[in-house]
Amino acid sequence: MDTGSIAWAITATALVLFMTPGLAFFYGGLVKAKSVVSMMMMSFGALALVGVLWVLYGYNMSAVGGTWEFAGNPFSDFALSSLATGETANTDLIGVAFGATFAIITVALISGAIADRAKFGSWLVFAGVWATLVYFPVAAWVWGGGWILNLGDTLGLPAVIDYAGGTAVHINAGAAALALAIVLGKRVGFQKGMDKPHNVPLTLLGASVLWFGWFGFNAGAEFLNELANTGLIVLNTLGATAAAIIGWLIVEKLKDGKPTAVGAASGAVAGLVAITPSCANLEPGWALLLGIIAGAISALAVELKFKLGFDDSLDVVGIHLVAGFIGTLYLGFFAIDTGLFTGGDLGQLSVQAIAAFAVAIYSFVIAFVLGFAIEKTIGFRVKNEDEIAGIDTVVHGEEGYKLETV
Template sequence: MDTGSIAWGITATALVLIMTPGVAFFYGGLVKAKSVVSMMMMSFGALGLIGVLWILYGFSMSVVDTPWAFAGNPFADFGLAHLAAGATANTDLLGATFGATFAIITVALISGAIADRARFGSWMLFAGVWATLVYFPVAAWVWGGGWIMRLGDTLGLPAVIDYAGGTAVHINAGAAALALALVLGKRVGFQKGITKPHNVPLVLIGAAVLWFGWFGFNAGAEWLNGLANVGLIVVNTLGATAAAIVGWMAVERFKDGKATSVGAASGAVAGLVAITPACANLTPGWALLLGVVAGVVCAFAIELKFRLGFDDALDVVGIHLVGGIIGTLYLGFFATGTGLFTGGGLGQLTVQLIAAGAVLLYSFTVAFALGFTIQKTIGFRVTSEAEVAGIDTVVHGEDGYALDPVHAASV
C-alpha cells in the first residue's frame, strides 16, 4: 500500500481517538460542576479499558469466518501476536488500531445517560462486559463478515449500508443508554430544567473536537480503498452537520423563542450521528436534507424522556439512538442507486430496518440484564446524598474546580 494511504490511516486513527476526549468535554460541560470529574472519567476509563480489551481479544472477536457466527474466537490471536508477525503486519495492525478507536467511543457514548449518579467501578465493569458481549460481536456482524454484512446476499436484496457506524456505534450505544437509564432510575428531583450546563464553553469545545475528529471517523476507512470516495464523504460530513445545526436552532427558535449555543452543539452532534452510516452513499443535496431532518427530529426527540418518564441525563437516546435510526433508515429512501426514491425499490429499506432493529433489541436486552445484575449485586447507583452533594469528591476524591468556600456553596 502506498505511503500516502498509510499516512491517512494513521491520521484518521488519531482523529477518531481524540473524539473520546471530545465526548468527555461535551458531556462534562453539560453536567453540574460537582459531577464534571465523574462524567469525564467515564470516557477516559472507557478509553483505557476498551483499548486494552480490543488488543487482547476484541479484534479477534470482531471478525468471523462464517456469516452466522456470533463472534470470532477471542483466543484466535490473543494480544495480536500473529497479526504482528504476519507479512502484512504494517497495514493489519493499523487497521486493528483504527477499529479500536470505534470500540472505545461507542462505550464512552453510553455514559451520558447515567450522568450524576453512577459508581465508577460499576461503570467500568459494565463497560468491559458490554463491549465483550455486545460491541465486539456487533462489529463482526456489521463489518467483519457477519450476518448483517451478508444480509443482502442472504435475502437477494441490496447489501446493508453502514459505512461508519449507524448501527454498530450509535444505535448500539443509544439502546444500551436507554437500558441503563431505566435500570438506574431518575435523578433526585428529576424534571425539566433539573440542571443546567455548568460550563457552556466546554460543551462547545467538546462539540468542535467531535466534529474535527469525525472527518477521521467517516473518511478514515478510505485509506483501505485508495481514498476513492473521500471527497464525497468529507463534503457530506460537513454539509449534514451544518444543516442539522440550522434545523435544531430553528426548532428552538420556534419552541422557545431563542436559539441556544448548547442547542447548536447538540444539533451538530445529531447531524454527525445521522450522516455516519450514510456518508459514502448520498449525493450532497440528500445529505443536506438528512442533516435538517436529523436536527429537527432530534431536537423534539430529547423531550421524550419527560413524556415517557426515563432519565436519559445527557440525551444519548434522543441524539444517538434516534439520530442513528434516522441515518440508517434514510438510506432506504435516498441511497444512491438503491434507495426507494433514487432508482431502487423497497429492498434497501428492508435490510436497513432489519439491521437497525436487530442491533437495537440485542444491545438493549443485554445492557438491561447486565445493568440490572450489577445494580442488584455490587450496586451501580450512588446514594441520593452523594448525588445531591455532587459525586466527584465521593467517587474520585477530586473537585473539577478549585473554588473558594463561598462560591463552592452556590455551585
C-alpha cells in the first residue's frame, strides 16, 4: 500500500472515531439538562468497551472462512498477537483500527432510544453482549465473507450493496434501539412535546461533527481501492445530506409551521444515514433525490412513536432504522448499472430487501431478549423518582451545568 493510502486510512480512522463524541454532543443537546452527562457517558462508555472488545476478539469474529459461517473464531488470534507480528502488520493493524470505529459508533447509536432512564452499568453489559452476538457477526455477514456478501452469487443475482453500513450499522442499531425502547418502556409522563432539547447549539455542533466525520465513514475504506471512487463518495455524502436537510425542513414547515434548528440537524443525520450504503453506487443526481426522500420521510417517521406507543427518546428508529432502510432499498431502483431504473431489473432490489430485513429481525430479537434479561436480573431502568429528578447525579454524581450563586 502506498504512503498516500496509508495516510488516508489513518485520517479516516480518526474522523470516524471523532463521530462518537459528535454523537454524544448531538444526543446530549436533545435531552434535558439533568440527563446530559448520562447521555454523553453512554457514548463514551461504548467507545471504551467496544474498542477493547474489538481488539481482543471482535476483529477475529468479523471475518469468516465460509459463506454460511455465523462468525469468525473469537480466539483464533486473541488480542491480535499474530497479526501484530506479521509481515503486513503495518497496514493490517490500520484496517483493524478503522473497523473498530464502526463497531463503536454502531453500539453508541442505540443509546439514544433509552435516554433519561437507563442505568450506566446495565447499558455497558448490553453494549458488550450485543456487540459480541450481533455487530461482530453481522459485520462478518456483510463485509467479512459471509452470507450477505455472497447472497448475489448464491441466488444468481447482483451482489448486495452496502458500501459503508446501511445494514451493518444503521438498520442494525435502529432495530436494537426499537427493541430496547419497548423493553424499558415509556418515560414518566411520555407524550408529544414532553421534553424540549435543553441545548440546541450543542445538538447542532454534534450534527456538524458527525457530518465532518462521515467523510471518513463513507470514503475511508477507499484506502483498500487506491482511492478509486473517493470523488463520487465525497460528493454524494455532501449532496445527499444537504438535500435531506431541505426535505426535513419542508415537511416540518408544512406540518408544524416552523422550520427548526433541531430539524435541520436531524435532517442532516437522516441524509447521512441514507447515503451510507449507497455512496459509491449512485450518480450525484440520484443521491440528491435520495436525500430529499430520506429527510422528508424521516421527518414524518419520528411521529410514529406517539402513534404506536413506544418511547424512542431521541428518534433512533425514525432516523437510523427508517433512513437506513430507505438508503438500502433505494439502490434496488437507482444503483449504477443494476438498479431497476438504471439498467437492471428487480434482482438488486430483491437482495437488498433480504439483507435489510434479515439484519433488522436478527438484531431486534437478540436485543429484545438481552434487554429483557438484563431488566429482570440486575435491572436496566432507573427508578421513576430518579428519572424525574434527573439521573446525572444519581448515576454519575455529576452535573452537566453548575450554577454558582453569589
